[in-house]
Amino acid sequence: MKKILDQFFRPQSVALIGATEKPEKIGHAVLQNLLTAGFKGDIFPVNPKYQNLEGLKCYSSVGKLPKAPDLTIIVTPAPIVPGLMKECGKKGIVSVLVLSAGFKEAGETGDALFRDLKAQAKEHGIRLIGPNCLGLLTPALGLNATYAPAMPAHGRVAFISQSAAMGSAILDWAAEKNVGFSHFVSIGGMADIGFDHLIDYFGSDNRTACILIYMESLVNARKFMSAARAFARSKPIVVLKAGRSKDGARATFSHTGSMAGNDAVFDAAFHRAGIIRAATVQQLFDCAQALSMQPLPASNRLAIVTNAGGPAILATDWLARRNGMLATLQPTALSALDTVMPPAWSRSNPIDVLGDATPERYRAAIKTCLHDTGVDAVLCILTAQNMTDPTEFARVVVEESKKVKTKPVYAAWMGLHSMGPGRRLLESEKIPWYPFPERAVEVFMKMVNYHDTLELLYETPPDMPLELGFQREKARSIVEQLRKKGRTELSESESMQLLQCYGIPVNIGKLARTEEEAVSHALSIGLPVVMKIESPDIWHKSDVNGVRLGLESEADVRRAYHSLLENVQKKRPDARIMGVLVEKMWNVQHELLIGTVKDAVFGPVVVFGLGGAATEIWQDRAIALPPLNRALARHLVDGTRISRLLQGYRHVPAVPMEYLEHILCRFAYLVMDFPDIREIDINPFAMNAEGGIALDAAVTLERDPGRQREPYSHLSILPYPTQWIKKAQLRDGSKVLLRPIRPEDEALEARLVENTSRESLYFRFFGYLSGLNHQMLTRFTHIDYDREMAIVAEIERKGQKELIGVVRIVGDGWRETAEYAILITDAWQGHGLGSILTDYILEIAKEQGYRMVYGSFLKINGDMRRLFQRKGFVIKSTEEEFDLAEKVL
Secondary structure: OHHHHHHHHOOOEEEEEOOOOOOOOHHHHHHHHHHHOOOOOEEEEEOOOOOEEOOEEOEOOHHHOOOOOOEEEEOOOHHHHHHHHHHHHHHOOOEEEEOOOOOHHHHHHHHHHHHHHHHHHHHOOOEEEOOOOOEEEEHHHOEEEEOOOOOOEEEEEEEEEOOHHHHHHHHHHHHHHOOEEEEEEEOOOOOOOOHHHHHHHHHOOOOOOEEEEEEOOOOOHHHHHHHHHHHOOOOOEEEEEOOOOHHHOOOOOOHHHHOOOHHHHHHHHHHHHOOEEEOOHHHHHHHHHHHHHOOOOOOOEEEEEEOOHHHHHHHHHHHHHOOOEEOOOOHHHHHHHHOOOOOOOOOOOOEEOOOOOOHHHHHHHHHHHHHOOOOOEEEEEEEOOOOOOHHHHHHHHHHHHHHOOOOOEEEEEEOOOOOHHHHHHHHHOOOOEEOOHHHHHHHHHHHHHHHHHHHHHOOOOOOOOOOOOOOHHHHHHHHHHHHHOOOOEOOHHHHHHHHHOOOOOEOOOEEEOOHHHHHHHHHHHOOOEEEEEEOOOOOOHHHHOOEEEEEOOHHHHHHHHHHHHHHHHHHOOOOOOOEEEEEEOOOOOEEEEEEEEEEOOOEEEEEEEEOOOOHHHHOOEEEEOOOOOHHHHHHHHHOOOHHHHHOOEOOEOOOOHHHHHHHHHHHHHHHHHOOOEEEEEEEEEEEEOOEEEEOOEEEEEOOOOOOOOOOOOOOOOOOOOHHHOEEEEOOOOOEEEEEEOOHHHHHHHHHHHHOOOHHHHHHHHOOOOOOOOHHHHHHHHOOOOOOEEEEEEEEEEOOEEEEEEEEEEEEOOOOOEEEEEEEEOHHHOOOOHHHHHHHHHHHHHHHOOOOEEEEEEEOOOHHHHHHHHHOOOEEEOOOOOEEEEEEEO
16 A cells, blocks of 8 residues: 555656646646646646647557556546546556546535446555545645645654644645745545555654644544554654534434534544544644644643743733633742842733833743743743844744753744744744743643653553453343343443443342332332332433432322322323332432433443433543543542542532443443444432442343444444464473463563563564663563554463563564564564464454564574475565565465
């Protein structure tokens, strides 16, 4: 796939089908851009109406071309495009860019053309960008295959736009602002190549430092998430997602669904993938500029240096609104500033150097802040004053910033006429500047949140057992029995039984169909009790006054029984009444909501927040994509306001957070195991200092569950692949457990490295290393099972788990090739473990659809050479210190 995408973005020859001399036609605009942007390759116009165009020979058809061009652009009317795909296929063309409109956006006829276009491309082995798109460009090659009026400069930002009109406007703006791109592409209808392919391509491109995306919709969330997560650590991705309004949210009956609109799910997905979300086009490029020019701040403590008080107040207000903090200057820093500042200076942060400040006074303030350990970043604000030279002050900012390269510096150069030279100096020296301080603060907080997100995503979670004792078969039986009855809504008791199968504690009640049964159940359970109406048609019992709490006597129970039935008959005469549930009354300290709703794009999501009858009013909730581990579960809880109360507040004791983390992880497994669950509402999940219990629950299934092609295909992130857990026996009879690696394995992985000799580590990493730090360990343990696999060999010695070997493959984004690596601790070398692990990882690679596995090894590593040869790898010698090994699967 990379080779094909190279033909799109780095072609040596281009054909333009529909080229014309008519200025009002797209074919003319594209031809002019190809000719005038500086492209050095061959250009082949195709149009039977012309023999020559712009001094170039024009070909009557695709079949008449002298060769199959690397890139073919089609700008003809939509109805003839599918036929042209046939001609391209016969010519051996594999990369086609369709700018033509008139497909999905043109009603039923266009939709049929779109399906035909996809079918023809697939049949003839053609990869396609478009249709209905602006085109693409690579400024460094002078390639402008668009009909946009402007050609931007060369830079290190790749831009993907789903909208042709938005793309054209941004290109025009970028040319005016001298914003450079490594690549630009408009993807339009995404008949074939989409966001995931391009993220993988640009993510692997060393000419690209940052990826910007304008997105309107998303087709394949799983592939998008996998691609984005693969590069979040090394190549920032900033997305401007259109469609934040509530009109885009799916209608739903549950509390969970009403609180998990589609845009909120996009926020959760972007957060999980480490993506920065921009709110405006300006913010999109502000973020890109900051990422490319300055390091990330370590935290949210900002120091402000200003020559005017008003702008600093505005900056402070915006910082507080965005949950940032004014840095508290150390006493030593204040003392140092006292020696250079006038008596009237602020003696606090923001540091107001006053309007008559000299460059040296400004320098002293910046220098002090940058060297203060309590400061994470510095915002320099300058307003135009008669006695102020903005260029000289800009030079001071540049010079001091270069001395401390670990902290970011931002500038707000306010004004217009006199600020130009200073702004140009700042930009040329990689200091991002903004016309107003609020914009600078906004970008600072975006960078803080991005840094925090990366830290959270790769935090080592506390351990959880691999086997959690789920009763999956019993749960499956509950769902199947419901399906056989033609029902999609579980009663409360059925919902509670399903939760119980996954170890979620529930308040199991007894169903009473008569007054006497209600009294008998209440006495056997023990007073006081709770009574609720039981109906598959009523989700929110409080809406029909269908709950009675704290019933302390037999008389209370009798009155409640009749009252519940009368209320429901008045308010919901259509509802099917199965009886009245009698349950134990629990000591409720906190009412929480735990739920799931299936998003149309990302599949099921887990929702957590404040529960109870007023949950929709308070709207205190956080959303996460499954799967969850304990660290992710804790971050989900921390994303709510109620989390502060759960940790203990004044006289209210804390709840056991570890217990809650386990509950959320178990709930996520339930959601993952049953793709035909549409919604679950556990409201309330009651908690106190002793633990928690589900007091009410409702589950709804999909009306048409459909069939899954692969397990977990309803999820946007592949969960832990338990199917690859197995036991093996070594030559000496030792038993080992082979299983995929987990984020929880960081400490075990570190000990594996500690137990391996320097020579073995040198052979594995092609150099000596004393150990692996947290960042390196997370790279090995936090993996995306969709595109990477690591199998560890685990033994148990003296009651402690120990890893004695690990083998891994790291695949490309297109499931074509995967790189192999292996490490065995010295004490277990020569026992056949390397052979067992290699066979197993090759089996997995083949199952996952990879065509080839390759690896590199030092020429002096004879053991590795022999292992490769025994496993059927082809050895290729190089002029370097290492050789290559390849195996076609």
